Amino acid sequence: MKTFFSCVLMCVALVACATPTQTSQSEKVTAATSTPHPTVVRQQTSAANAVRGGTLVMGRVTEAATLQPLLAADAASQAYIALLYAPLVRVDPHTLEITGVLYEDKPTVAADGSKITWKLRAGLKWSDGKPLTPQDIIFTWQKMMDDKVNFRYRQTYRDAFVNVQAVDDLTVDYILRTPGFCPALAKTDLVPPIPKHVFENLDINANDVNNKPTVTSGPFRFKEWTRDDHFTASPANENFVRGKPYLDAVTYRVVKDQVVAAQLFKTQELDVAPTMTVAAGESIKDLPHTQFVAFYPTIGASTSYLVMNLRNALLADKAARQAIALAIDKQAIADTIIGGFGKRQSAIYPAAAWAAVDDKELPRYDFAPAKANQLLDAAGYARGANGMRAAKDGKPLKLRIDYDAGNKVREQMALVTQAYLKDVGIAVEVAAYEFNTFLDKARKGDVDLYFEARVSDYDPSDAKNWYATNGGQNLVGYSNPQVDQLFAQAETVPGCRQAERKAIYAQIQKSIAEDSPFVILFTFQTINYYNKRVNLLPLTSFGVMYDIEKIWIKP
Numbered sequence: 334m335k336t337f338f339s340c341v342l343m344c345v346a347l348v349a350c351a352t353p354t355q356t357s358q359s360e361k362v363t364a365a366t367s368t369p370h371p372t373v374v375r376q377q378t379s380a381a382n383a384v385r386g387g388t389l390v391m392g393r394v395t396e397a398a399t400l401q402p403l404l405a406a407d408a409a410s411q412a413y414i415a416l417l418y419a420p421l422v423r424v425d426p427h428t429l430e431i432t433g434v435l436y437e438d439k440p441t442v443a444a445d446g447s448k449i450t451w452k453l454r455a456g457l458k459w460s461d462g463k464p465l466t467p468q469d470i471i472f473t474w475q476k477m478m479d480d481k482v483n484f485r486y487r488q489t490y491r492d493a494f495v496n497v498q499a500v501d502d503l504t505v506d507y508i509l510r511t512p513g514f515c516p517a518l519a520k521t522d523l524v525p526p527i528p529k530h531v532f533e534n535l536d537i538n539a540n541d542v543n544n545k546p547t548v549t550s551g552p553f554r555f556k557e558w559t560r561d562d563h564f565t566a567s568p569a570n571e572n573f574v575r576g577k578p579y580l581d582a583v584t585y586r587v588v589k590d591q592v593v594a595a596q597l598f599k600t601q602e603l604d605v606a607p608t609m610t611v612a613a614g615e616s617i618k619d620l621p622h623t624q625f626v627a628f629y630p631t632i633g634a635s636t637s638y639l640v641m642n643l644r645n646a647l648l649a650d651k652a653a654r655q656a657i658a659l660a661i662d663k664q665a666i667a668d669t670i671i672g673g674f675g676k677r678q679s680a681i682y683p684a685a686a687w688a689a690v691d692d693k694e695l696p697r698y699d700f701a702p703a704k705a706n707q708l709l710d711a712a713g714y715a716r717g718a719n720g721m722r723a724a725k726d727g728k729p730l731k732l733r734i735d736y737d738a739g740n741k742v743r744e745q746m747a748l749v750t751q752a753y754l755k756d757v758g759i760a761v762e763v764a765a766y767e768f769n770t771f772l773d774k775a776r777k778g779d780v781d782l783y784f785e786a787r788v789s790d791y792d793p794s795d796a797k798n799w800y801a802t803n804g805g806q807n808l809v810g811y812s813n814p815q816v817d818q819l820f821a822q823a824e825t826v827p828g829c830r831q832a833e834r835k836a837i838y839a840q841i842q843k844s845i846a847e848d849s850p851f852v853i854l855f856t857f858q859t860i861n862y863y864n865k866r867v868n869l870l871p872l873t874s875f876g877v878m879y880d881i882e883k884i885w886i887k888p
Contacts, residue, residue: 387886388567388582389867392594392607394740395768396561396587401543402524403476406485406806407772408788409585413558416566416583416881417549418525419574421451421470424632424791426873431518431791435465435550435574436505440521446513449521453503458572459528461548467499472529482537484524485805489798492824493520515829516794526550552578552881561587579885589739598623598862606862610741611672617862624863627674629856631874634683634789637675639734639750639852642780643810647730652712654849658698659705660757661750667855670745675855680842681796683856685874687831688793688838695846705757714758722758731760732781735774738765743784746854750782775808786857793838794824800845811850816841 397409402418405411421435432438436451443449457465474497476482477490493516495508509517528548535542546555552573553566567582586603588594591613597603598617606617618625641648641657648654667675679697682689714722714730722730734750736743744765751761761782766774774780787799797820798804802812823837859876863869866887873879 382887383579383868383883383885384888385579385885386581388565388584389580389884389886390584390586390602390604392588392597392603392605393585394587394589394594394607395737397564397585398769398772399543400546400555400558401537402527403473403482403484403537404543405524407768408786409768413564413566413585414525415551416553417546417551417555418527419550419552420522420525422522424875426631426875426879429631431522435526440518442518447509449507449509449517450500451505451507451521453505454574455503457550457574459548459550460554460570460572462572463528463530463548465526465528465550466502467505469526469529470505470523471497471499472533473526474523476527476532476537477523479537486798488803488805489795490520490523493517497523511825513825513827513829515824515826515834516792519790519792519795550574553580553583556582563587573882575880575882578882580881591741598864601864604864604867608740608742609860609862610745611670613741614672614860614862622865624865624867624869626861626863626869626872626876627858628872628874628876629676629683629685629858630876631685632789632791633875634685635786635857635859636678636681636683636789637746637854637857638785638787639746639854640775640780640783640785640809641851642778642782642808643850644778645732645781647714647724647732648781650712651848652708653714655698656705656708656712656757657754657759658849658852659701659708660759661753661852661854662700663852663854664700666746666749670742670749671855671857674858674860676858678853678856679846681800681845681853682793682838682842683789686789686793688835690835690839690842694839695843697846698849698852702753702757709757709759716758720758721755721760729760730758731762733762733764735764735766735771735780735783737768737771739768746784778808778810780809793834794820796820796841800841800850809850811848813844813848816844816848819844 393409395409397413398407399405399410400413400417402414405414419435422431423434425432433451435453435457437454441450453467459465477484477487493510493514495510498506500506507517507521531542531548544558549555552570554568554570556565556567558564564585565582569578569581571577588597588603588607591610594603594607595613595616598606599620601622617623641654643649664677667673667677676684679692679695680689709722713725716722724730734747736747747763751763754761775783798806800811801807801817801820819837819841823834826833868885868887870880870883878884
């Protein structure tokens, strides 16, 4: 979660409006799939020519749930929030070191590893002109730790810190629960601080300010949000810590129909296309006004999963889960539905992550329907006369795949998965729900199977939020005490020696692969379709929008 918030501004795709110009294929921004570091062919326009003003319009398939940083647990909410609230720290795309944003560049770490000290930059202000102080950070921390607040990542921060406290008007101390706790530096980001003078007398879970924030610290102020239509952040915040942005406004427009989204991009009413199917992407990638960007990010890589609810009797059976994994041709899905813009993956960490192990070292569940059938037969799921299987109690075996309505990629993946599982005798129903209804069903456990994309974090310890027994996003009941113990062990390696930590995370990956609580499909290549009028900064392993305040529209 921490790194996701920090990476949103660097990874988010932004574009804007202007007159199209011609460009050749060789001018496109591309990246070799063998490396996470993209190559920039097209050169940026000199910053000396930068002009102020203009609105960037971005397409989204899904709508956000909230603008309150403490309640956000979905990518859309975090993308909106990143325009409104500045993070405490971020990751440098060149060194991959944590550096300050609201904080000064580097912290001080106590010699015994018991404390990390950060200093706020002097003169910080909220958008209403009031000082942004350590008291705002402490207030945010207290709400993160308040069990009455619906903050889903509480345990990972409790594992890291006993307390976060103000020392003076600029200084904040983080007191580690365990001296030398390896992920502690990454965890000092917390969530983007919220203004104490606005929220101190409000119920964080439900108030009128959450989704109409009047006081913010990010590159833009809040203007308006019409659900399932658009969200606009404007005007640019003159108090933004890295300087007032050149842009005047950024708009997210919710477009759930891929055909409509492609048409809006063609007519330049939409300046960046949302996640596209292959067919929809092909219809816009060679337009005269299109800038095509494709790369594998070093941090923030998105991996696609078919999630299985282990509270379901069938899915609680490891043999059945392994059979489901064997029944699905993941490579075919990657090659056809996302057009090859993805790498087949079996590990929970993407290949670019330092903790990742080679897939060859893991139990693999490549496409093998004959073996899937053997596992199901041996486990007692007998086929009937119609070829479909029954549960061990003799009742028909039936599952449901849920997905968020309007997401054509997931819709196609659901239909293909339905067909693959039918081939091994498992009946599957496919159901689409409005995104926030879909999220609510998943959180309540009213699911069998569903698709989810997980974003890689700066430190591999954050994966325990999904895989540890008490993880805040472990919604499906996965529990392996050995995995829990290994996560704790990896966080307290003496000296935080990376090689030793990697060896422990290798064991975690092997255990999870063996348990098969999820079907890991592939890591997405980040693909964006931009209008050429937007001056793209040099492409880094975090994308083109790392410094959003420097993005501008060419006249």
